[in-house]
Amino acid sequence: MSQGFTPEATIGPFYPGAFLSDTPQDLWTVGPLVAHRPEGQPIVFVARFIDALEQPVPSLVVEFWQANAHGRYRHPLDESDRPLDPQFDGFARLRTGDAGTLRLQTVKPGAHPVFMEREALRLARPEPVALRRAQGDPELAEWVEGRARSGQALAERAVIMRAPHLRLTIFASGIDRLVTQVFFDDEPLNATDPVLASIPDPEVRSRLIATRRDLGAEARVEAGERGRLEYELDIVLRGGRETPFFDDWD
């Protein structure tokens, strides 16, 4: 039976460079020679992408999406009263080089609450279209009922905090869209983050946590008064050390 959705496909090997150069690639820099800077701790996130044969994956495209230093997303559905940063949109698109690595210059995202009230309302009262579909599909009707139950449960809960994290959408020749989230190893909130907690094996969980590099004094001076922090992580697409990826279809 047709799912009714447009199937995804790979970007293939010939993704145009113009789509990279016309999209932000460095979230520190507001514009050429512009003195404004986003608020927060400057960081560099260095990711190395590896395949099942332990080979680096070049020409892989990653879209990053993150909250600003206050934990606020520039998104119409972010209901937080935390401030937006006029200098920070939180979206970047980068491509790996021959070594399978990329470097994102950004600021460390803030922790942020998940606002469950709206989500609870949405879960409890599915869209009319979803309902109509459900009428012809017994499994879907069950799913809609399950959503309503989850909505009630969530409405009774306190605000849930998310640890600081980057959201990655990954594209490459040979694969369709992959999504994951990357955390930082110096954040105490990791211990209670619901996404990390949903991965039962602590070793597998650790594959989503970037490690802070020890930068020498020289690097801190070079970066100016607001010294940068660097974090690194291997992202393994397949194999024994495979990174957890997420299913965001429902």
Place this chain on the structure above:
Amino acid sequence: MADTRVAAGRILPVVVNDRESEARTPGQPLYRIPIEARDALTPCPPLPPLRAGESDLTQIGPGRPRAAGEAVVITGRILDEDLRPVRRTLVEVWNANARGRYSHVIDAGRNDAPLDPNFYGFGRTVTDDEGRYAIRTIKPGAYIARRDIEWWRPPHVHFSIVGSGVRLVTQMYFPGEPLNEKDFIYLIVPESDRDRVIGRPGAGSDGEARFTFDMVIRGRFQTPPDLD
């Protein structure tokens, strides 16, 4: 407290006979995002300023000569999973030239077909309030993807949709192309969904070939109520 643990998600399919797909596709089931962390904050990048003529790939700039090959107009609507229009989302397209050659440094050396000086093969546009878009391009040629197994890619146009809470990358094929049925990337699409990746031919009054390519984007993305 309700049990909000969730079952394992999808296992992603591997494209048969594609070594990259075999080495890069995760082997483990996807993890489903726990319900208490589902917040609908799908990337919502600000729209970039578009230059004049970016949606017309048949010229490398306004006033420049027309590229070689058959011009085709592709139009369609983009809807979210509740069939609401996805408004003001960025549509990026790219395709090979009429001879099956991409203007990409990686395509140099593996493809004998010549570049067309008047065709770069990438462009962008933005959907309107009804979720509609339109682009004009050159119908791409087929090209060989792997000589050792004689794998030819049929003519196809790559589409990328980002912003307004949705994300989709897909490929549009042309109806009636014999190579479609031999293409591993086309064949990985479940049979019941294959008509969703084929453009529907339509009549053009001006002699140009026209295709309709509508997209329904899956995901529990929530189309933002208002992006103004």
